[in-house]
Amino acid sequence: MIERLIDQIKKTGAPIVVGLDPQLSFLPEKLLAEMYSEYGETPEAMGHALVRFNHQIVDAVADLVPAVKPQIAMYEQFGLSGLMAYRETIRYCKEKGLIVIGDVKRGDIGSTSAAYATAHLGRIQVGKETYAPFDEDLATVNPYLGSDGVQPFIDVCKKEDKGIFVLVKTSNPSSGEFQDLLVDGKPLYEIVGEKVEEWGAPLRHGNYSDVGAVVGATYPEVGKRMRDVMKHTFILVPGYGAQGGTAEDLKVFFDGDGLGAIVNSSRGIIAAYKNDKYASYGPEGFADAARAAVLDMKADITKAIGWK
Amino acid sequence: MIERLIDQIKKTGAPIVVGLDPQLSFLPEKLLAEMYSEYGETPEAMGHALVRFNHQIVDAVADLVPAVKPQIAMYEQFGLSGLMAYRETIRYCKEKGLIVIGDVKRGDIGSTSAAYATAHLGRIQVGKETYAPFDEDLATVNPYLGSDGVQPFIDVCKKEDKGIFVLVKTSNPSSGEFQDLLVDGKPLYEIVGEKVEEWGAPLRHGNYSDVGAVVGATYPEVGKRMRDVMKHTFILVPGYGAQGGTAEDLKVFFDGDGLGAIVNSSRGIIAAYKNDKYASYGPEGFADAARAAVLDMKADITKAIGWK
Numbered sequence: 001m002i003e004r005l006i007d008q009i010k011k012t013g014a015p016i017v018v019g020l021d022p023q024l025s026f027l028p029e030k031l032l033a034e035m036y037s038e039y040g041e042t043p044e045a046m047g048h049a050l051v052r053f054n055h056q057i058v059d060a061v062a063d064l065v066p067a068v069k070p071q072i073a074m075y076e077q078f079g080l081s082g083l084m085a086y087r088e089t090i091r092y093c094k095e096k097g098l099i100v101i102g103d104v105k106r107g108d109i110g111s112t113s114a115a116y117a118t119a120h121l122g123r124i125q126v127g128k129e130t131y132a133p134f135d136e137d138l139a140t141v142n143p144y145l146g147s148d149g150v151q152p153f154i155d156v157c158k159k160e161d162k163g164i165f166v167l168v169k170t171s172n173p174s175s176g177e178f179q180d181l182l183v184d185g186k187p188l189y190e191i192v193g194e195k196v197e198e199w200g201a202p203l204r205h206g207n208y209s210d211v212g213a214v215v216g217a218t219y220p221e222v223g224k225r226m227r228d229v230m231k232h233t234f235i236l237v238p239g240y241g242a243q244g245g246t247a248e249d250l251k252v253f254f255d256g257d258g259l260g261a262i263v264n265s266s267r268g269i270i271a272a273y274k275n276d277k278y279a280s281y282g283p284e285g286f287a288d289a290a291r292a293a294v295l296d297m298k299a300d301i302t303k304a305i306g307w308k
Numbered sequence: 309m310i311e312r313l314i315d316q317i318k319k320t321g322a323p324i325v326v327g328l329d330p331q332l333s334f335l336p337e338k339l340l341a342e343m344y345s346e347y348g349e350t351p352e353a354m355g356h357a358l359v360r361f362n363h364q365i366v367d368a369v370a371d372l373v374p375a376v377k378p379q380i381a382m383y384e385q386f387g388l389s390g391l392m393a394y395r396e397t398i399r400y401c402k403e404k405g406l407i408v409i410g411d412v413k414r415g416d417i418g419s420t421s422a423a424y425a426t427a428h429l430g431r432i433q434v435g436k437e438t439y440a441p442f443d444e445d446l447a448t449v450n451p452y453l454g455s456d457g458v459q460p461f462i463d464v465c466k467k468e469d470k471g472i473f474v475l476v477k478t479s480n481p482s483s484g485e486f487q488d489l490l491v492d493g494k495p496l497y498e499i500v501g502e503k504v505e506e507w508g509a510p511l512r513h514g515n516y517s518d519v520g521a522v523v524g525a526t527y528p529e530v531g532k533r534m535r536d537v538m539k540h541t542f543i544l545v546p547g548y549g550a551q552g553g554t555a556e557d558l559k560v561f562f563d564g565d566g567l568g569a570i571v572n573s574s575r576g577i578i579a580a581y582k583n584d585k586y587a588s589y590g591p592e593g594f595a596d597a598a599r600a601a602v603l604d605m606k607a608d609i610t611k612a613i614g615w616k
Contacts, residue, residue, distance in 0.1 A: 021420070023419070024433075036435055041434045041435030041436060041437045042434060042437070042439075043432070043434060043439055043441070045434065045435075046432075046434055071416075071420055071423075073414070073416055073420045073421075073423035073424045073427065074420070074423050076423065076424065076427040076441070077423040077424070077426040077427045077432055077441060078427075078432060078434075078441060079395070079427070079432075079439065079441030079442060080388065080391060080392055080395060080441075082427075082441070083388060083391055084388060087387070087388060105414075105415065105416055105450075106381070106413075107413065107450065108379075108381055108413055109478060109479065109480035109483075110480060111331070112329070112379055112381045112382070113381075115379075115381035115382050115384065115385040116381045116384065116385070118385045119381065119384040119385045119386075119387070119390075124351070124354075124385055124386060124387075125332075126349045126350060126351060126353065126354055126386075127344055127349030127353075128349060129349040129350070131350075131351055131387065133351070133384070133385060133386060133387030133388075133390070134387060142413075142415065142450050142452055143452070143486065144450055144451070144452040144475060144478075144486060144487070145475075145478050145480055145482070145483060146480065146482030146483055146484070146485035146486055146487070147482040147485055148480050148481055148482040149480065149482070167452060167453075170417060170452075170453050170457075171417065172417035172418060172453055172454065172456050172457065173456055174453070174454030174455040174456040174457070175417075175453060175454055176454070177454035177455055177503070178451065178452060178454055178496065178499070178500065179452070179454070181489075181491045181496065181499065182491060182492075183489040183490060183491055183496075184490075188486065188489065188491075188496070191486070191489065192486065195485070
């Protein structure tokens with residue numbers, strides 16, 4: 001899977017993933033009003049609104065980026081209707097040739113992690129039939145439970161040619177509370193990162209592995225160190241833009257070839273029309289505003305990392 | 309919420325939670341065959357099979373125990389049909405007066421954790437209406453992202469009178485890989501446990517807080533220490549039975565009044581009919597076997613902790 005991601009990054013010239021995390025406040029009022037009038041003020045209406053919003057965003061950016069990253073929590077909060085929208089969003093993105101990173105941050109003990117891995121990356125057997133429940137290409141995984149919580153995901157990656165990004169150092173303000181704690185002088189995130197590099201060794205294709213890591217743009221000094229510690233680990237970098245990470249901060253996450261990392265932006269793209277810079281598009285032009293924001297982000301990042 | 313849980317533990321005399329984690333192999337063949345013949349070999353058939361299985365288990369044990377703990381991964385692996393079964397299981401358990409602990413192990417950064425908290429413990433606003441998406445009473449939470457990932461759950465607990473159990477030391481073999489690392493001589497799980505105690509302080513009712521912790525029965529020496537470190541934290545204890553924890557191991561998790569902990573058993577109860585001891589019930593008698601297993605577990609634990 002990692003080769004496919006790298007191919008598509010090269011093809012688009014954009015080490016960028018669009019975070020499909022539609023918050024209620026991102027949805028244009030007119031779209032919401034249409035859905036309410038059709039389905040009432042119900043979760044079902046919200047599910048349809050999320051799908052319609054995402055379809056338009058995807059149509060506007062699909063030729064520009066290699067991948068999208070829907071955040072399942074934003075769908076799960078609307079219950080089953082929201083999760084239907086999550087599933088449909090994945091289907092539509094894949095139809096458009098995009099790689100889908102499910103930001104699910106699952107993680108549990110052995111047999112339970114295996115069930116999550118099946119849900120998001122694998123196939124479930126029902127009688128003689130098999131089904132792909134959510135069918136993302138890659139998923140984010142929480143490492144707190146240790147190797148036997150992560151291994152079932154790795155097994156499914158191997159079998160189904162899928163990938164994972166394991167949380168190493170997250171982008172939020174209090175990520176350091178546990179992740180930065182020093183164990184014999186070494187921060188916990190570095191110990192987790194070493195494990196990620198080790199877990200990924202059997203799944204290397206070329207320089208990188210199907211087992212990647214998450215390191216936040218908001219901690220560039222950590223990014224620099226972890227790029228070094230995890231030489232064969234592709235890094236998913238959240239936190240650019242709205243969370244405060246700049247293109248300058250991002251340089252250290254990339255290798256000498258300008259590869260090795262993919263940078264996520266969610267609200268900076270999908271809610272670009274709410275930003276002064278793109279306000280002229282108006283709420284109805286949210287998808288065009290998203291396209292403009294992707295082009296600006298691409299220029300910003302490729303310049304910083306020295307791509308032509 | 310914690311007062312309600314304690315009340316129901318006292319009323320039933322059973323500090324026991326039944327884990328509703330039906331694996332495909334737990335379902336009696338006849339039940340599966342019926343569902344396949346009605347719905348085909350589809351995820352929909354599995355959803356209906358899970359619901360029917362759970363209803364019978366719940367009918368058989370509802371008067372004996374205070375709470376159930378459905379593990380969402382076991383439903384998520386069947387996609388939307390599985391999650392419909394999860395939602396229906398919660399509804400049915402609450403109708404029967406059981407407290408429902410959603411074993412979801414969610415955790416993310418601020419606004420995303422808020423969405424998960426809404427999904428599982430809160431209400432979502434759609435226009436002028438509000439809906440409870442999954443509506444568990446309590447949920448398990450992963451602490452790796454730190455305070456700002458946990459706080460949104462605590463906020464919802466306060467607003468909706470719900471509760472959480474934060475993962476401190478999990479029951480699986482490799483839990484020590486990160487959780488046992490020593491930071492200035494103190495294991496990470498203990499540092500997390502101190503935080504849990506601190507997070508829970510504003511939500512105390514009597515001696516215990518709506519913010520609880522997960523500590524595995526498989527590590528009794530940790531349980532003893534954490535009972536002391538987290539004096540106002542109720543402990544959810546997985547790992548009894550199938551995972552190897554014994555009633556003797558459990559004593560240390562309880563306080564002087566025999567409270568302060570609730571012990572989970574999943575396959576030991578819901579798949580009891582597959583155990584030699586209860587094999588005479590046969591696959592068709594799975595619910596009666598579950599009831600017998602609960603009664604035996606209750607006797608085993610109450611004897612060990614000195615309840616009459």
